[in-house]
Amino acid sequence: MNFTDKIALITGSGSGIGRATAIMFAEKGAHIMVSDINEKGGLETVKMVEAIGQKAAFCKTDVSNLAQVKNLVQQTVATFGRVDIAVNNAGIGGDFKITHEYPVENWDKVIAINQTGVFYCMQAELAQMTKQGGGAIVNISSIAGLKAQPYTAAYTAAKHAVVGLTKTAAHEYARYNIRVNAVCPVFTMTPMVKDMLTIDPxxxxxxxxxxxxxxxxxxxxxxxxxxxxxxxxxxxxxxxSMPVDGGMTA
Ligand SMILES: NC(=O)c1ccc[n+]([C@@H]2O[C@H](COP(=O)([O-])OP(=O)(O)OC[C@H]3O[C@@H](n4cnc5c(N)ncnc54)[C@H](O)[C@@H]3O)[C@@H](O)[C@H]2O)c1
Structure with missing residues (x-):
């Protein structure tokens, strides 16, 4: 696989899966637009990409804010000229409660980031990729996008929605030479899961x-x-929507 001089935009790339993806694309020749709400983590990833010898820039973005997401794609085009690859990865875990007790404020927050955030990102990325004549998008769902994950109503709803958004956009944009897929990870050792394990070891x-x-x-x-x-x-x-789950959904 060769990504020489491809431009990859990755949300939530200041940590965990997003950072590992930024590094892997850079190792295969891509230049990276690092984006995160966390500036410190984002700037660390920029340094890691540059140490590999590739170009990187950082754009602080809250994916639940439409204006900031539009600015992210504009900044990517202003810096690198195009967006060949977009990975919509930014997300949060949310509360761990039975559905009838799930706090409504947390529901709103998880849906805003994990679901609406992916929609906002796809809108801005697809508009740019349509103009360019092609691209590839990967949305990060979860095994919770494919099956029940008890006590995480908002997370599970949002991750199922990501699968639906992925299928719909894949159909709509095939004619524009844009592919849209999703990856559905099982529990992966990042700060998100390490935090969850502290609730109950x-x-x-x-x-x-x-x-x-x-x-x-x-x-x-x-x-x-x-x-x-x-x-x-x-x-x-x-x-x-590809499970990457050690066989769990089998
Ligand atoms: N770790 C797992 O077990 C696991 C399993 C399935 C799916 N996922 C998904 O993978 C993705 C990455 O998670 P991770 O495990 O690497 O977690 P992580 O916490 O290490 O990284 C998530 C990143 O997203 C950023 N972020 C949070 N809210 C944001 C916002 N509003 N705007 C922009 N950035 C924001 C965080 O600052 C952080 O850098 C998430 O969508 C998550 O739901 C993770």
Whole structure:
């Protein structure tokens, strides 16, 4: 897989899966627009990409803010000239409560970031890619986008919505030479999951029982799938939501 001089925009790339994806694209020749609400993490990722020898820029963006998302795509085009690849990865975990007690304020926040944020990003990216004549988008859903994940009503609803948005856009934009896929990770060792495990350390063993390969994902496992779905070699795949889950959904 070769991404020489391709331009990849990655939201939430100041940490975890987004950062691992930025590094992997850069190792394969791409230049990276790093974006995150967290400036410190984003600037660290920029340094990591530059250390590989590729160009990187940072644009602080809250994906739940439409004006900031439009600005992110404008800044990417102003800096690098185009957007070949977009990875809509920024997200939060949300509260852990049974549905009838799920706090409405947290529902609104999780939907705004994990669902509406992906929609805003896709709108701005698709407008640009349509003008350019093509591109590849990967949205980050979750196994919670494919099956029940108890006590996470907002997260599960938003991640199912990401799968639906992915399928719809794949159909609509195939004629514009734009592919849209999703990746659905199982529990992956990033700050998001480490925080969840602090709620109840016994989760760590309990959750592992459901993963046939008997290990958690690492950020690189997920980045491998994201990068693969953007490659020329997978140019006939669109509208797919790919579990990367050690066999859990099987
Ligand atoms: N880690 C897992 O087990 C797992 C499993 C399935 C899906 N996912 C999904 O993968 C994606 C990345 O998560 P991660 O595990 O790397 O977590 P992470 O917390 O390490 O990274 C998420 C990044 O998103 C950023 N972010 C949060 N809110 C934002 C906002 N409003 N605007 C812009 N950036 C924002 C954070 O600052 C952080 O840098 C998320 O969409 C998450 O739902 C993670």
């Amino acid at each position: 016994s989760f760590e063993k309990k959750l592992l029982r459901n993963i046939p390969l008997r290990r958690y994902g690492q950020p690189k496992d997920i980045a491998n799938a994201i990068v693969w779905l953007c490659a020329e070699e997978t140019g006939f795949i669109t509208g797919h």
